[in-house]
Amino acid sequence: MSPHTTAAHDPWLTANVRPAGSFGRADVGRLRALLGALSASASLVVLDLAAVSLRSGQAADVIDEAGWELERRGGCLLCINADDDVRARLVGCLHAVVVGPGEPTPAL
Numbered sequence: 001m002s003p004h005t006t007a008a009h010d011p012w013l014t015a016n017v018r019p020a021g022s023f024g025r026a027d028v029g030r031l032r033a034l035l036g037a038l039s040a041s042a043s044l045v046v047l048d049l050a051a052v053s054l055r056s057g058q059a060a061d062v063i064d065e066a067g068w069e070l071e072r073r074g075g076c077l078l079c080i081n082a083d084d085d086v087r088a089r090l091v092g093c094l095h096a097v098v099v100g101p102g103e104p105t106p107a108l
Contacts, residue, residue: 012043024055035066050081054089067095
């Protein structure tokens with residue numbers, strides 16, 4: 001089994017992250033470093049976006065890239081509490097589950 005494969009019986013590691021503030025081009029490096037580390041080691045990353053504003057499409061790309069890394073290892077990136085503005089930025093994300101405030105989260 002490769003180190004990137006998760007067997008059905010392997011324990012899951014869940015990381016809950018709640019960034020705050022406005023993320024633009026200048027902040028993409030920090031966001032990429034955090035999500036990169038988590039997507040390399042966690043099974044499920046719950047990204048609570050209640051206190052976030054995404055000012056850059058690059059920030060959305062970083063979120064999608066982390067979702068892809070998790071997905072290819074059998075994991076998931078779940079973005080919760082994404083308001084309408086954040087959801088509009090993340091509309092092109094193919095590898096993250098995006099849920100608005102008050103919406104039910106999928107069973108994982």
